[in-house]
Amino acid sequence: MIDLHGRNINKLRISLTEVCNMACTYCVTSLSDHKRVSDELNAEQMLSLVRMLKEHAGIEKVRLTGGEPLLYPNLIPIVSGIREMGINSIGMTTNGQLLARKAEALVDAGLKNVNLSLDSLILKISKGWVVLGNYIKLLKVLRLV
Numbered sequence: 001m002i003d004l005h006g007r008n009i010n011k012l013r014i015s016l017t018e019v020c021n022m023a024c025t026y027c028v029t030s031l032s033d034h035k036r037v038s039d040e041l042n043a044e045q046m047l048s049l050v051r052m053l054k055e056h057a058g059i060e061k062v063r064l065t066g067g068e069p070l071l072y073p074n075l076i077p078i079v080s081g082i083r084e085m086g087i088n089s090i091g092m093t094t095n096g097q098l099l100a101r102k103a104e105a106l107v108d109a110g111l112k113n114v115n116l117s118l119d120s121l122i123l124k125i126s127k128g129w130v131v132l133g134n135y136i137k138l139l140k141v142l143r144l145v
């Protein structure tokens with residue numbers, strides 16, 4: 001799809017869900033702001049939308065976001081479904097808190113890259129040491145991805 005400035009628009013960014021397990025101050029005021037909405041699209045509807053945009057608008061790259069995309073119930077079928085329709089550039093933006101559980105399955109399904117939000121790195125001071133909260137856990141996950 002060519003926009004009014006002559007640029008080729010071939011990237012699609014999908015917010016899979018409003019739900020998140022964090023409450024960053026610039027995003028929401030509390031975790032209760034992240035309730036699942038009743039009209040959230042299911043996996044089949046999401047894939048139909050992507051297919052239509054691929055066929056009619058030339059979408060070649062997809063990025064999955066939220067909220068927190070790892071809390072979307074059918075994330076892995078969404079990733080494999082997008083890959084099966086011939087889109088090979090599939091990325092995800094996540095706070096990383098739940099990535100360890102699904103990283104391998106997501107890579108197997110076709111996920112190619114991950115943007116990690118630094119908000120998930122919690123700094124703590126303990127007995128004079130600075131502990132980078134989830135940093136070590138995330139590094140282990142990144143080796144998988």
Ligand code: SF4
Nearest residue numbers: 020022024027067095
């Ligand atoms: S992790 Fe992202 S979606 Fe969740 S509260 Fe923070 S900025 Fe918002």
